[in-house]
Amino acid sequence: MVSICPCREYPDFYKKLYSLLEPSVFHAKYRARFFHLANLFLSSTHLPVYLVAAFAKRLSRLSLTAPPQVLMMIIPFICNLIRRHPACRPLIHRPMALGDLTSDPYIMEEQDPAKSQALESSLWEIEALQNHYYPDVVRAANVISRSLSTQESEISELLELSSYELFEKQMKKRHGSVPLEFESVRGLLGRKQDITAEHFSI
Template identity: 40%
Template sequence: MVLKVPKKTKVAQAGPDFAKSKELLLKINIASINPETGSATKSTEFNAFFEQFIQQVLAPTSQKDVLYVKKMTKKVFCHKDMFLNLLEKVQVLAGKQLSKVQLSNYFQFLKNLTLPSKLEKSLVKDEFKVVGDLSKENLELLFQASWMILIKKQLSRPLAREVLPFITDHRLDEFLNPELWGDFYFAYYNQGGVYSVLALNGLLKLVVKYNFEYPDFYVSVYKLTSSFILYAKYAEEYISVLNIFLSSTHVPLYIIAAFVKKLARVCLLAPVSALRPILTILQNLLTRFSGLRKMIHNDTCDSIENDPYIEDCYDLKKCKALESCLWEIKPLQSHWLPLICKKAGFIDRNIGTHETPYQWKPNDELFQILLNKKTGTKAVDDDDYTLKNVNKFEKQKFVPVKRKMLIEEEGNAKKLMKLSPPSDGLFNEMLNYCISDLYVL
């Protein structure tokens, strides 16, 4: 049975037409002349056009309304005069209470707004000079104020998780006064959990790029660094931010030493997926800061009993990290995962001059690497390089010579098994070979 949609319903869902709206806008008289004084102001029709559009932004009635708003924002309000008048009308939302749905719609609208630096020339002729101030500074101030309206509202948790990274990555550099966003980041950083990680990225950008003063910033990040946060689903984002945070050569050595020691201690309880990235960061920090290398060769400290480091001391000068050593990395050389053992071996080698980019691999991928290594197949690890085979048009990997011998040996054994059952000696020899290869680093 086919359902027929009534014509009225179709009309209700048709939504506004972009071409007709633009044509209507161009026909509107933007100025209204007072016959008594002769002064010109914006016409009622011109103001009503923008007010009606804002209502469609906040409460679209159909999917066509959403597409209409997006198209108008990209094609019409990309002009300086339209951009200016729209954002002037948007400012009335500062004193209104908006629902969760309206805030979400408003955020989508702001995301689609053309940046002030990329605006096109005016769309309509302003003979009576009623449009307003089209200077770059005024447009940037209105753009910033429109975003401020959003962040001063009570955002839902899902919306906050979307707004925080978007502002940091795509809008913070476009604002005229980025330092004004410090309170916004502070509020979410103090909430803890995923909000601390997302806000930390923005705070870090303000501190490093815009010389934003945040009292006890390093101490706050130091407190946040724990094994608990590495078990959260946003652990990868946190490690990435921490890596950027510690990459600055302007940070005092005692602060870097405190973080190095704290990360080494955290490794003892960290999940497998976080170990390799953290060990890579530690190796890079020892490469970058030569003053930290004495923490490797301190023979007076080899266990937690004689370690002078005070973990619960949040005065980074007095936690005695530089007087300590990195004994925590040594036990990781006996880790059950060979990849971790290999990575932890850097502590026994000479520290090089080149840094190593870290890779985050989830637990399921690490487990697959372990299974492939155990069965003798070619796995993806640090020694592999991707190559395109011209004949077979498929990707192949180079593997170490010993593992290549194992694969060939296994192939030859399979051929022998087809001809005759393997003897006990051959089977035991292959088994011992596989086991010995599994534990070779």
């Protein structure tokens, strides 16, 4: 992977990129292109730890309200950031009350990543996604609870993943029969000696 670090020519580049990470970016038509470039810009191993931690934490917080097709890309994206920068691993292992925003030192409203206090926080949001309703998101989020491998995840195929593709994938899965216990209705209002039972019994 070619590392791109434009911070020398544009000192405020990463600050501007950080400020673009809003919930609306997950629904923009240029989402795939945006995260493709963001992945390139954050691929340099010379980036300061506080900066990478701020991006990982902001994406983690935004993931709480992101749709499943975006989460399938964002979770590996965050894991790749931590793989490239092992100094960010305390974000995974630091204990913190699950979902307790009051005890989280991270400042979501801060537009300067250097002042966001992301390094003092943790990625509890990814742990919260382990209870997501979509099973593939749960499996992706469970990676954070295990030892991350050094091999980065390939996210190029996930950048343009749509909700329609997720739906089609689920429809193609074979589900076992669901055991049900019920008593067939006999007659109108459950009456056994009913004329409707002869013609409309189930």
